[in-house]
Amino acid sequence: MTNPTPDPKPTMNLKTNYLGLELKNPLIVGASPFPDDLDKVRALEDAGIAAITMYSLFEEQITQNIVGAEAHIGSYENSFSEAASYFPDVNVLERDADVYLDQIQRVKESVSVPVIASLNGTREGAWVEYAALMESAGADALELNLYFLPTDMEESAAQLEDRCIRIVETIKAHITLPLAVKLSPFFTALPHFAKRLAAAGAGSLVCFNRFYQPDIDTDALDIRPALELSHSTELRLRLRWLAFLSGRIDTQLAVSGGVHTGLDVAKALMAGADVVQAVSSLLINGPGHAADLLEELNRWIEEKEYNSLEDLRGCMNYLRCPDPEALERANYMRLLKSWRV
Numbered sequence: 097m098t099n100p101t102p103d104p105k106p107t108m109n110l111k112t113n114y115l116g117l118e119l120k121n122p123l124i125v126g127a128s129p130f131p132d133d134l135d136k137v138r139a140l141e142d143a144g145i146a147a148i149t150m151y152s153l154f155e156e157q158i159t160q161n162i163v164g165a166e167a168h169i170g171s172y173e174n175s176f177s178e179a180a181s182y183f184p185d186v187n188v189l190e191r192d193a194d195v196y197l198d199q200i201q202r203v204k205e206s207v208s209v210p211v212i213a214s215l216n217g218t219r220e221g222a223w224v225e226y227a228a229l230m231e232s233a234g235a236d237a238l239e240l241n242l243y244f245l246p247t248d249m250e251e252s253a254a255q256l257e258d259r260c261i262r263i264v265e266t267i268k269a270h271i272t273l274p275l276a277v278k279l280s281p282f283f284t285a286l287p288h289f290a291k292r293l294a295a296a297g298a299g300s301l302v303c304f305n306r307f308y309q310p311d312i313d314t315d316a317l318d319i320r321p322a323l324e325l326s327h328s329t330e331l332r333l334r335l336r337w338l339a340f341l342s343g344r345i346d347t348q349l350a351v352s353g354g355v356h357t358g359l360d361v362a363k364a365l366m367a368g369a370d371v372v373q374a375v376s377s378l379l380i381n382g383p384g385h386a387a388d389l390l391e392e393l394n395r396w397i398e399e400k401e402y403n404s405l406e407d408l409r410g411c412m413n414y415l416r417c418p419d420p421e422a423l424e425r426a427n428y429m430r431l432l433k434s435w436r437v
């Protein structure tokens with residue numbers, strides 16, 4: 097008589113609430129080109145990804161459409177009375193924004209996990225109204241990416257932050273969807289700004305943008321744009337700030353940048369992330385890598401005998417970390433002084 101195959105060991109319940117959405121686990125795909133390819137999106141879902149973030153619709157794309165459509169209509173306006181009948185239907189013009197909204201619907205139809213739309217811009221203007229169109233297109237949440245380099249000599253840090261807050265407030269006023277804000281680590285007073293973002297309606301802060309730093313081509317005397325994918329080492333900057341913010345701010349936290357292994361996912365959760373976004377590691381290894389990340393996370397949780405995800409989440413944040421000083425300046429001096437030549 098053969099022994100019956102033992103039931104597979106039950107894995108830890110990884111269910112996570114993010115922005116009011118019930119996720120089966122905390123691993124989501126960050127904003128990336130994946131949603132352009134519905135087969136890849138389905139493969140990500142099959143591999144266990146709990147939500148899909150769309151690539152961004154950029155302020156510049158929307159503004160071009162608005163200016164383009166107005167200029168086009170304006171050029172007919174004063175010609176003759178039946179001019180209206182000559183207006184090309186703006187809907188038949190290939191418009192980035194419309195294509196984007198259609199793609200949200202297609203992705204929604206292809207998978208059952210939540211789909212988070214992404215709007216990317218930093219100046220105040222009519223583009224923010226597209227947030228409402230994203231909601232109508234079926235997005236389950238919205239991520240606003242405030243990606244910018246402060247290059248204006250006349251704009252102070254306070255003015256710049258005020259502008260960002262006004263954008264968040266305006267978008268919030270246009271939608272009922274939950275809103276995440278993706279930001280850079282380079283704010284003069286990040287904790288204070290983070291607190292203001294939360295008060296303005298950000299349900300989550302996505303930490304952080306990666307800056308794509310162009311290089312100089314010394315032969316061609318030109319600037320060479322460079323898009324390099326991340327490494328796990330980039331996670332550390334995120335871990336530190338997550339640990340500072342976790343438990344001290346009235347908003348959820350997502351990590352973006354440097355998540356390549358299941359252990360990276362575990363570290364992000366320990367620092368206080370509610371959800372963990374991955375892009376580079378999935379682009380390098382393919383959508384199936386999501387299953388590897390989740391399996392490694394599950395195995396690690398089991399080995400360490402955590403009872404629930406809640407026991408793990410934030411256990412190394414500033415409030416609960418056994419050595420919070422290690423996150424601060426004191427450790428900086430100690431580390432430098434410990435180097436021996």
Ligand SMILES: Cc1cc2nc3c(=O)[nH]c(=O)nc-3n(C[C@H](O)[C@H](O)[C@H](O)COP(=O)(O)O)c2cc1C
Pocket residue numbers: 126127128129150151152153214216241278304305306325326327352353354355373374375376377379
């Ligand atoms: C090819 C590529 C395209 C991306 N497109 C977007 C985008 O449209 N909007 C956005 O907010 N972030 C975008 N990102 C940034 C990622 O969402 C993520 O923040 C960044 O890659 C860091 O995460 P990672 O280390 O897991 O790659 C893109 C990244 C890559 C590599």
